[in-house]
Amino acid sequence: MTDALPTGAVIGILGGGQLGRMLSVAAARLGFRTHVFEPGANPPAGHVADRVTTAGYDDIDALKAFAASVDVVTYEFENIPTDALDVIEALRPIRPNREALRISQDRLVEKEFLSGLGLSVAPFANVENAADLSTALDTIGAPAILKTRRFGYDGKGQARIMDAAQADAALADMAGAPAVLEGFVDFSHEVSVIAARGLSGEVACYDPGENVHKDGILATTTLPATLTAAQRTDAVLLAGRILNALEYVGVMGVELFVTPQGLIVNEIAPRVHNSGHWTQDGCVVDQFEQHIRAVAGWPLGDGSRQLDVVMENLIGDDMDRVPELARDTSAALHLYGKAEVKPGRKMGHVNRVIGPRS
Ligand code: AMP
Secondary structure, rough: OOOOOOOOEEEEEOOOHHHHHHHHHHHHHOOOOEEEEOOOOOOOHHHHEEEEEEEOOOHHHHHHHHHHOEEEEEEEEEOOOHHHHHHHHHOEEEOOOOHHHHHOOOOOHHHHHHHHOOOOOEEEEEEOOOOHHHHHHHHHHHHOEEEEOOOOOOOOOOOEEHHHHHHHHHHHOOOOOOOEEEHHHOOOOOEEEEEOOOOOEEEEEEOOEEEEEEEEEEEEEOOOOOOOOHHHHHHHHHHHHHHHHHOOEEEEEEEEEEEOOOOEEEEOOOOOOOHOOOHHEEEEEEEEEHHHHHHHHOOOOOOOOEEEEEEEEEEEEEEEEEEEHHHOEEEEEEEEEOOOOOOEEEEEEEEEEEEOOO
16 A cells, blocks of 8 residues: 555545545544535535545646645546646546546547447447438447537436437537437446556456436446346456456446447446446445546455445436335335426435345
């Protein structure tokens, strides 16, 4: 542990949402302090962090002061402006590294990177105008999905094209932003691997979880996922390949489509991931502690799955169910302390142990 941060060191976290909150709690459990940088007022992570800076990512002085006050910087979302990262990186290490951010910030670059590693991805093509889209549709065919290259999340910035007649409307949805056309993958279900790599290069992957989305937002993650032993091994090995290629340090979410032809990588997220929340109640060391261990240069912990678990997201009005969930002795509640309930807003999640590990 020569490069390991000592207890009492300060971990800087860019972004103060629920992921930053749960990272702060995990850091505190290991004796670290956290300093959260977040432009919005009253962030969920602010309730549990040691310190919060409320400033924009264009506030150079605030970024410098933040970086100077911490030992290492990590983040809870991938769309951090490059200029802000430049300011921080001049002062402190950023983990996971810039390359992981560069790749995951742009769907086209991400697809090229993944296919360059020999992994299967949906057929894709760069689309900057109507002519590109027409050529792409000729090659890839319909149905297909047009996605903005940058700043997409939870199914936002996406338009389905069921036949060529819908091309113009889909392009209009992109509002002039560069996009990528993806062939429609005929998958049976979706799974994800939460994978971790430590500073000294060791890799540990959690058991893949099976994800169900509703209205583009993750609804549930179920463990174990429906996978053959070979698919489970494939999932974990491909995640390890991605981490090693990036010399990654931290936790990453790797989203996969399961098809009869094998696993297809949908996207990677260079951070702790909503589909990894089950680890809080299914493993000895959860994804948040694992990430903190990695970025602090500590050895990775034991992420083997102990139990069968279902994670359910509490979104918007699901908060009305909290009194009832609080009475449910099989439910481990995790609430984010968000003051305002909005439709589609992630307010918390509940993990239910459904039995001993099957
Ligand atoms: P994404 O934001 O790329 O993760 O997409 C959100 C959801 O849309 C995914 O979880 C899938 O359910 C669906 N989706 C995205 N891309 C494709 C694709 N190429 N083929 C089929 N479904 C897709």
